[in-house]
Amino acid sequence: KAGVTQTPRYLIKTRGQQVTLSCSPISGHRSVSWYQQTPGQGLQFLFEYFSETQRNKGNFPGRFSGRQFSNSRSEMNVSTLELGDSALYLCASSLGTAGANVLTFGAGSRLTVL
């Protein structure tokens, strides 16, 4: 059974650019959540998508956005990159139904903003 796949694994951008990260969930999982991991702030929730709809949103500026496609694959976009956006971005998938809390994480996309 394939796990959660995130692409690209590493990328370098400069300030002001934008970036799009992709996540393919485990087959059958309808929920995809995104997290930002930094040494200072730890793991912080960005947003969750279920059946192509944003179901929950964390406390991040509007520069961070996402979407989910009909096959449950998800993308997140960060516009007008800032140095502080350098982080490991993790995607997690789950069944998304009541009581089905188990999140399975991908290996992450490491973004460096110069």
Place this chain on the structure above:
Amino acid sequence: QQQVKQSPQSLIVQKGGISIINCAYENTAFDYFPWYQQFPGKGPALLIAIRPDVSEKKEGRFTISFNKSAKQFSLHIMDSQPGDSATYFCAASKRGSQGNLIFGKGTKLSVKP
């Protein structure tokens, strides 16, 4: 406001010893408390989880103890092994927000041979 507080930040244990990591939470609406293990270069992986209607859950060498009245829960790793060296995160989520885990800051565990 940090909703889930984790301690210690780092922990060194001898092989065969017991590793204990503690977490405290504030929001009584939390109803799911997982522990995740993360190795360098990897995403977090679920280790064990508990709901507040149970005071203890054991899976192999890993045990969660849960104290609902004190709003605290802890992870005990028995017979710690060098392969257990990793960063451990406690987390919590509310009913209906299962995709939104609130994580503690993490504990870096080193098990010395």
